[in-house]
Amino acid sequence: MSLPLAGVRVLDMSSIIAAPVTATTLGDFGAEVVKIEDRVHGDFMRRGAPEPGGRSLHWIQDGRNKTSITLDLRKPEAREIVNALLPQFDVLVTNFRPPTLRRWGFDPDTIRARYPRLIALYVTGYGLTGPYADRGAFDRIASAFSGLTYVSGEPGRPPVRSGYAVIDYMAAYVGAFGVVTALYNRDLRGGAGQVIDLALYEPGFRASEDAMLAYSARGAVRERTGNTNPMVVPAADYDTADDKRIAIHAGTESLLRRLGALMGRPDICAEPDFAGFATRVKNQDKLYAIIAQWARGLTLADLMAKLVAADIPASPIMSIADIAADPHFRERGTVMSTKDKDFGPVLMAAPLPRMSETPGQVRWLGQELGAGNEAVLGGLLGMSIAEINALREAEII
Numbered sequence: 001m002s003l004p005l006a007g008v009r010v011l012d013m014s015s016i017i018a019a020p021v022t023a024t025t026l027g028d029f030g031a032e033v034v035k036i037e038d039r040v041h042g043d044f045m046r047r048g049a050p051e052p053g054g055r056s057l058h059w060i061q062d063g064r065n066k067t068s069i070t071l072d073l074r075k076p077e078a079r080e081i082v083n084a085l086l087p088q089f090d091v092l093v094t095n096f097r098p099p100t101l102r103r104w105g106f107d108p109d110t111i112r113a114r115y116p117r118l119i120a121l122y123v124t125g126y127g128l129t130g131p132y133a134d135r136g137a138f139d140r141i142a143s144a145f146s147g148l149t150y151v152s153g154e155p156g157r158p159p160v161r162s163g164y165a166v167i168d169y170m171a172a173y174v175g176a177f178g179v180v181t182a183l184y185n186r187d188l189r190g191g192a193g194q195v196i197d198l199a200l201y202e203p204g205f206r207a208s209e210d211a212m213l214a215y216s217a218r219g220a221v222r223e224r225t226g227n228t229n230p231m232v233v234p235a236a237d238y239d240t241a242d243d244k245r246i247a248i249h250a251g252t253e254s255l256l257r258r259l260g261a262l263m264g265r266p267d268i269c270a271e272p273d274f275a276g277f278a279t280r281v282k283n284q285d286k287l288y289a290i291i292a293q294w295a296r297g298l299t300l301a302d303l304m305a306k307l308v309a310a311d312i313p314a315s316p317i318m319s320i321a322d323i324a325a326d327p328h329f330r331e332r333g334t335v336m337s338t339k340d341k342d343f344g345p346v347l348m349a350a351p352l353p354r355m356s357e358t359p360g361q362v363r364w365l366g367q368e369l370g371a372g373n374e375a376v377l378g379g380l381l382g383m384s385i386a387e388i389n390a391l392r393e394a395e396i397i
Contacts, residue, residue, distance in 0.1 A: 003030025004358040010091040016044040019095035019123040021172035027065030028351035028360035034376055039070035042369040053369040060340055061348045063366025070370040070397045077396045086115050088380050091179055095123040098134050108195045117193040119182040121175050127199035137200050139165040146204030154226040170203035233284045238295035245317035246303055258310045263294045340365055
């Protein structure tokens with residue numbers, strides 16, 4: 001089966017999650033991805049391996065479907081190899097900071113002038129323009145800057161960052177969308193190559209719902225509300241009789257009516273304190289206390305059975321161990337099983353999204369560092385084994 005991005009070549013000149021996972025996503029759907037790595041330590045996602053540049057668990061997943069080559073980009077000779085490769089690629093993915101890009105000759109103006117058909121995705125901390133453009137950032141910093149961290153946590157307590165690198169992965173999906181859109185415009189609408197300028201913080205800001213509208217229109221600042229949303233009532237997490245946690249969303253009239261029936265209060269939507277949306281928002285603490293007391297009297301299994309039977313959205317608060325054991329994740333294919341030569345049988349996140357005719361594939365797991373040097377430098381640039389060995393001896397690759 002031919003994958004939808006078969007024939008698209010992507011040069012992944014990036015590190016640390018957001019930009020590399022953009023390339024991983026494209027590779028999952030058939031793009032031929034060549035990954036440039038530091039010749040000694042390799043990509044950041046190899047960290048955790050027993051030795052520098054080894055294969056870590058993180059690497060075998062997010063380095064999948066990529067051909068690894070090594071280049072010391074600090075050396076001009078290595079950068080010359082990149083410039084020799086780029087005419088044979090459709091897409092460049094990079095996340096070096098703008099000062100580094102300018103110093104190495106990979107800045108947008110230079111790239112556009114040299115390679116007018118190239119789609120060049122730049123994932124930088126603050127974007128290529130603006131007063132903060134030259135600053136660096138990571139997921140934590142982007143989360144703070146985007147406003148996501150500020151609203152996360154309990155009222156009266158310091159903000160908290162998400163437990164996963166949410167911003168990095170959101171940026172990866174936005175980046176992949178940008179690349180596919182640019183390819184469509186170039187190849188099917190007669191367009192040219194282009195620069196895609198994606199700041200790491202921007203997908204997090206885009207997820208801020210109507211917060212900016214509310215501030216600009218009314219001066220309202222969204223604050224931390226813990227596990228509740230002040231305008232979606234009731235929807236929260238609760239403790240159960242067996243000391244587990246459950247998320248329940250009954251934030252519409254019909255859902256609350258069904259939840260009230262389960263709690264022995266079938267007319268809860270007509271009670272003076274809870275009649276109508278505005279009243280429920282005003283008295284939400286009282287409503288949450290009622291639901292919490294009811295939930296605390298039942299086990300998680302009993303609660304889930306009752307809520308599912310009543311068609312009320314609910315879920316246990318799932319740990320990764322819960323997810324690994326859950327039949328839905330497995331049967332749907334959200335979690336896939338595979339076997340790695342170093343780690344044995346492993347579970348990992350499957351390609352997303354699911355597509356009926358051209359589903360993504362994991363064709364191979366993250367390679368050894370530099371495994372593709374000969375194939376790429378020899379196959380694409382026509383270098384001889386002697387020339388490749390000379391580059392290795394000079395510590396360029």
